[in-house]
Amino acid sequence: MAASLWRKTDWREIIIGTYDFSRNQKLQLSTVTLTISQILTTNEMSSSFESATPHNKSVAIIGAGLVGCLTALSLSKRSGYSVTLFELRPDPRLESTSKSSKNLRSINLAVSDRGLNALRRVDPGLESRILEKVIPMTGRMIHKLSGEEESQKYALDGKKGINSIDRGYLNELLLEELDISEKKVEVKFGYKLEKVQEDGKISFTNTNTKQQEQFQFDLVIGADGSFSKVRSELQKFIRLDYSQQYIDCAYLELSIPALDNNGFSLDKNHLHIWPRDDFMLIALPNLDGSFTSTFFAPWGLFESKELSNDEGILKFFRYNFPDAVELIGEESLLYAFAHHPRGKLLSLKCNQYNYKDKILIIGDAAHSMVPFYGQGMNCGFEDVFVLTELLDKHRDDLSLAFEEYSQTRVHDLSAIVDLAISNYKEMSHKVNSKLFLLKTKIDFLLTKSLGDRWLPLYTMVSFRADIGYAKAVQISKRQDIILNWIQAGIVGLVGGLGLWNVLGRWARK
Numbered sequence: 001m002a003a004s005l006w007r008k009t010d011w012r013e014i015i016i017g018t019y020d021f022s023r024n025q026k027l028q029l030s031t032v033t034l035t036i037s038q039i040l041t042t043n044e045m046s047s048s049f050e051s052a053t054p055h056n057k058s059v060a061i062i063g064a065g066l067v068g069c070l071t072a073l074s075l076s077k078r079s080g081y082s083v084t085l086f087e088l089r090p091d092p093r094l095e096s097t098s099k100s101s102k103n104l105r106s107i108n109l110a111v112s113d114r115g116l117n118a119l120r121r122v123d124p125g126l127e128s129r130i131l132e133k134v135i136p137m138t139g140r141m142i143h144k145l146s147g148e149e150e151s152q153k154y155a156l157d158g159k160k161g162i163n164s165i166d167r168g169y170l171n172e173l174l175l176e177e178l179d180i181s182e183k184k185v186e187v188k189f190g191y192k193l194e195k196v197q198e199d200g201k202i203s204f205t206n207t208n209t210k211q212q213e214q215f216q217f218d219l220v221i222g223a224d225g226s227f228s229k230v231r232s233e234l235q236k237f238i239r240l241d242y243s244q245q246y247i248d249c250a251y252l253e254l255s256i257p258a259l260d261n262n263g264f265s266l267d268k269n270h271l272h273i274w275p276r277d278d279f280m281l282i283a284l285p286n287l288d289g290s291f292t293s294t295f296f297a298p299w300g301l302f303e304s305k306e307l308s309n310d311e312g313i314l315k316f317f318r319y320n321f322p323d324a325v326e327l328i329g330e331e332s333l334l335y336a337f338a339h340h341p342r343g344k345l346l347s348l349k350c351n352q353y354n355y356k357d358k359i360l361i362i363g364d365a366a367h368s369m370v371p372f373y374g375q376g377m378n379c380g381f382e383d384v385f386v387l388t389e390l391l392d393k394h395r396d397d398l399s400l401a402f403e404e405y406s407q408t409r410v411h412d413l414s415a416i417v418d419l420a421i422s423n424y425k426e427m428s429h430k431v432n433s434k435l436f437l438l439k440t441k442i443d444f445l446l447t448k449s450l451g452d453r454w455l456p457l458y459t460m461v462s463f464r465a466d467i468g469y470a471k472a473v474q475i476s477k478r479q480d481i482i483l484n485w486i487q488a489g490i491v492g493l494v495g496g497l498g499l500w501n502v503l504g505r506w507a508r509k
C-alpha cells in the first residue's frame, strides 16, 4: 500500500488517502476543501505529481468517428495522457461542410447496453446527455405484404429497448463533448494519415494545404474505420492475419419525412421492418419526426433490369412495400435511386490489435461488421471500455494492457462479427415464420420461469453488457439444443392432436 494524494473532479476538493495496489483501489481517508491561495499551490503540486507519474504519454488517435472520439474523451480524462485527434474529413459541424462530404450512406444506429455502459464509464453525465437525444425502440414492427402490422418485443417486460440515433448527429455530439471537456483534446481536421513508423513518427497530408506534415507521438491508436491505414501500417510490424468478406447485399438510404409539427407517421417506438425474404426495408425514428429508412437487397437485384428505370422501381416498390411508398413519397424514392450511392457491406476480423505499446487498432479498424445486429458502434464503444479497464488493471503499463487486450478481445469480436451476419436472415426472413415466433415465445417463457438462468441470445447481446459476446454465443448454443427439443415436442403434440381429431371424425362417419 502506498500513501498518495489525489484530486477529485471538483477542483476545490483534495482527498488524502492511500492506494492499495494489490486491489487496484483508492482508499479515501479524508477530504479537505481549499481556499483560493491554497488552490494555487496545490495546482503546482498536482501538476508536478502528474508529471512524476511514469506514464506521461502523447497519444495520436487517427479517425474522429464515433470510436475515435470516445477513445479521445476516455484517455484525456486519465492523468498522464495528452491526446491529439486527427481526422481526414472537414469538421462536420461547419456550415461549409457540404452534405456530400458528410454521409449519404448512413444507417441509423441503435445504442444499447454495451454502448451506454461504455459512455457511462467515460462520464455518467455523457450517458445521460446522449440518452436525451435518442428514441427508444422496444421492439420490431413487422409490416407484412398484406398490410398487417405485428409488434415483436425485444424483451420479456416489453419495455426494455434499443435506442435510435442518427450517426452523424451522435458524432457531432461527441465532438462537442471534446470541445467542452476539461482537459482539451486538440482535434485536427483535414489530415490524411499516410505513414506510421515503428517509433511513433507519423506522416499526414494536410488536405487544405496539400503539404506533408510529420509528428512524433508515444502511442498511435487507429480508429480510422473499415479501410484503416493504421491497420495496413501495423501489418508491417506484426504478423497480423485478417480476413474480410463483402456480403452479397447492398443498401440504399431513403427517408420518411415528419408529419406537420414534427409528428411521426409510424409508431416511433419500434424498429420497422418490411421483411421480404431476399430483401427488406427498415425504418428507424429520428427526434424531428422523420425516419431514416434503408433498403437492403442483393447486388443482383439492385443491378437488375427490374430496378433499372423509374417505372420498374415504382412498380417494384408499389408491389412489395405499398404502405411505405406512400410515406416515403414516389418522387423522393426515385430521387434516392438516382442520386444516393449504393453502400457495400463488409465483414472483417483480425487476429491481433497491437504492436507493443506503440500502436493499437480499435473500432471498425479492427472489426467491421454488417449492421444487422445494431452492434457495430456498441462493440466499438465496448472496445474503449475494455481498454480502460485494462489500463486500470495494469496501472497504465501500456505493453501489458495492449497485450491482454489483443489476447482476450479477439474471441468476443469474432463472435459478434458472425452474429451480425446471421441476423440478416432473422430480420429479412425468420421474423415472418410461425416457428420462429413460437421459439421466441418459449425462450421468453423459460426466462420468466428460470430468471437469470435462462437468457435469450438477443437479451444477452443487447441488454447484458456483463456477458461477453463469445460467452453469450456459447450459452445460447446450449439453450438452443433444449429449445429445439421443446419446439419439436410442441409441434409433434399439436400435429398428434390434429391427427387424433381427424381420425376421430373419420371413425364417427
Ligand SMILES: NC(=O)C1=CN([C@@H]2O[C@H](COP(=O)(O)OP(=O)(O)OC[C@H]3O[C@@H](n4cnc5c(N)ncnc54)[C@H](OP(=O)(O)O)[C@@H]3O)[C@@H](O)[C@H]2O)C=CC1
Pocket (backbone or CB within 6 Å): 062, 063, 064, 065, 066, 067, 068, 086, 087, 088, 089, 105, 106, 107, 108, 109, 167, 191, 192, 193, 194, 223, 224, 225, 226, 227, 228, 229, 362, 363, 364, 365, 369, 375, 376, 377, 378, 380
Ligand atoms: N451507419 C453507418 O452507415 C455507419 C456506421 N458506422 C458505425 O460507426 C461505428 C464506429 O466506427 P468507427 O470505428 O469510429 O469508424 P468510422 O468509419 O465511423 O470512423 C473512422 C474515421 O476515420 C477517418 N479516416 C479514414 N481513413 C483515414 C486516414 N487515412 N486518416 C485520417 N482519418 C481517416 C474516416 O473518414 P472516412 O469516413 O472518410 O473514411 C472516419 O471519419 C461502426 O461500428 C458502425 O456501427 C460506421 C460507418 C458507417
Ligand SMILES: Nc1ccccc1C(=O)C[C@H](N)C(=O)O
Pocket (backbone or CB within 6 Å): 107, 108, 109, 110, 140, 162, 271, 282, 371, 372, 373, 374, 375, 423, 427
Ligand atoms: N440499427 C440497425 C441498423 C440496420 C439494421 C439493423 C439494425 C438493428 O439495430 C437491428 C436490431 N438490433 C434488431 O435485431 O431488430
